[in-house]
Amino acid sequence: MSTGTVTGTQPGAGPGTRPGRAAAEALVNGKGTGSTAELAFARPGDWTEFDRTVRLLHRHPWGAPGDARIGVRLCHPDGRIRQAALGAADAPLPLIAVRTADWVPAVRVRARELLEQALAADPPGTLRALTPLVLRLGRRGQGAWALERFEAALHAEPSVLPRLCGDADPLTRRFAARLSLRRAEPDPRDAARRAAAETDPATARLWADAALAAMAAGGPDGGAVDALLGARIPMVRAAGVTCLRRAGRSAEADRYLADRSGLVRACARWLVRQDGGDPYARCRALLADPERVVRYAVTGFAECAGRGDVPLLRSLVDHPLDAVRAEALAGLRLLDGTDPALLRPLLDDPSPAVARQASLGLCGSAERLPVGPLLELIAPGRPAHTRRAAYRVLHARGGVAGLRSSVELLTDRDPALRRIAGQRIQNTLMSPRGQAGLPLRDPEVAALLDRCADLFSGWVLDRIRRALALPPGPASADPLIR
Structure with a gap:
């Protein structure tokens, strides 16, 4: 054997x-x-x-x-x-x-x-x-x-x-x-160290829960809390933040108001409130010095801000750090403070993150934007992230403009964009909802359908043409379809 x-x-x-x-x-x-x-x-x-x-x-x-x-x-x-x-x-x-x-x-x-x-x-x-x-x-x-x-x-x-x-x-x-x-029952420090070193979230939670249970029974342990706070998995760090209050270290909550994880930031705000503080004021204070603003401080502030804070977030759109600018745009979208006049020029921003956030903010008002400039942004000479951002807005606009942009990108040099465009054409033309957004008997729709005919079988093409009241296409080579 x-x-x-x-x-x-x-x-x-x-x-x-x-x-x-x-x-x-x-x-x-x-x-x-x-x-x-x-x-x-x-x-x-x-x-x-x-x-x-x-x-x-x-x-x-x-x-x-x-x-x-x-x-x-x-x-x-x-x-x-x-x-x-x-x-x-x-x-x-x-x-x-x-x-x-x-x-x-x-x-x-x-x-x-x-x-x-x-x-x-x-x-x-x-x-x-x-x-x-x-x-x-x-x-x-x-x-x-x-x-x-x-x-x-x-x-x-x-x-x-x-x-x-x-x-x-x-x-x-x-x-x-x-x-x-x-x-x-494990030693709290040993369990916390295992939780911090673990890369599997499910296993990390087992060890973190064991560390919390041991500290609940035997009192807080500074070494165990530090180990939890230094973990890479957000759930483990959040457990460490919740332990700070019993350990008498609530003053350290400010450090985690700008954590990269939303779960940890939420726990830090809870800790500030439990200690009698105002998490909104603490988060706003992190933005007081523009030169020292970090990415997730903007995110954390937007999570507890109100409509009156839109001007502050708009001021950060001109920040020298791309990550800060992108998070400011995400915060504006969260507060429904998007402005097409502000966001439209950012579709051509050199930063992919900024262009993406600008396109997400424009999707809700895509029907009010002129189609011509957006189509120019998906031209082959534009950077890939610019074409992606403009295409996202055009697709959100729907109708003939969305279909036209998808057909244009079927021959794009970016294979991912080609794949997405093909999928969206199929979703649009094969669903009643997508067909409802297209005009009937429209010559441009007929021409666009001919350009993307390879995506469909002859039988499906005939069904689409009938649904859109378009004239029949070329006779199919398939005798079953004829």
């Missing part, structure tokens, strides 16, 4: 290739080299992909070639072949684990006996190697046995849990974190 591995990468798998599928195709077609026991996959799901691909690709479900690799026989569509292959000495342990969830009872029983033997012979090694795979198998109809068995084995071998808590697989880290927290 070979343990296999889930830590490497299948040799010969190129970029973008699914290693499990590539290895299965190579073995089934007789092109694989080396023993199946040497298969090495980077992800636990590659083993189940290998199993599924072998079963789908094998052309002879009634028998296996005499020289078939053990991996092919273990995943063969014929249950008798799978059961016989389980007795091979070189059977990879990950594929044995997959067979514990087999739909054939005899195969399941034999595979579970072999997995029990592996757990008895080397509990730590088997748990470390197979836990990520077993967690995937637990989702199957017959996969609960392996998951319950591994959970019991981890309770008996708690020394493996720290290793699994640092596994590269997020699902494994969540599983190990839940088991660790179920065994014992």
Whole structure:
């Protein structure tokens, strides 16, 4: 019995290739080299992909070639072949684990006996190697046995849990974190450090909640609070901000009023209110010195500002920092303080962020804007972000102008714009709502439809023409349509 591995990468798998599928195709077609026991996959799901691909690709479900690799026989569509292959000495342990969830009872029983033997012979090694795979198998109809068995084995071998808590697989880290927290209440600093270092939000929340519960029971811990405040995941930082009040550090709330996360900023404003302060005044004070204004200070101020603060945000539209200008425009849109005369020139701004926010602000008044200047902004010589911004406004305007802009961009040099334009043409012309925005019997609409005819079948084109009362197009080459 070979343990296999889930830590490497299948040799010969190129970029973008699914290693499990590539290895299965190579073995089934007789092109694989080396023993199946040497298969090495980077992800636990590659083993189940290998199993599924072998079963789908094998052309002879009634028998296996005499020289078939053990991996092919273990995943063969014929249950008798799978059961016989389980007795091979070189059977990879990950594929044995997959067979514990087999739909054939005899195969399941034999595979579970072999997995029990592996757990008895080397509990730590088997748990470390197979836990990520077993967690995937637990989702199957017959996969609960392996998951319950591994959970019991981890309770008996708690020394493996720290290793699994640092596994590269997020699902494994969540599983190990839940088991660790179920065994014992952690130290608040240790839980906070784990939450701060975690990259998976679900796992980070487990550790952050554990740190909060430990501090609620044993009192605030400065080191734990600092660790939470230094986390990259916003939810963890927000937990740290809420702890500042009990730690007697409410004065530090101002630092997080300009945090990059809206959740953290909201928690900071709550903390200011709980401490008897005025979050609006604090946020406005962060904008007092224009030279020291930062991006998210503008965002935070707009979240608690009113219509009377529109002039202050408009003054920041001329700020030297592009990020500050973009957030000022976003704040104006939030307060419904957009002005077409102010925003229209910004569609051609050198900053993509500013142009995007200007276009978003203009979408609500797009029907009042002249079409000619907007069409000039989507010309091929314009920067990509300018064409995107102007096209957003033209599409929001709808009607013939929106359709014309989409057809013009079907040949744009930007593949993303071409794709978006094609999708929007189809959405417009194939939906009753989109057709309702177009005039009937309009010669320009007919000409535009001819230019984008490749996006539709002949039958669909005929339906669109009838809906818009347009003359029939050229006769279709498809006799079924004629």
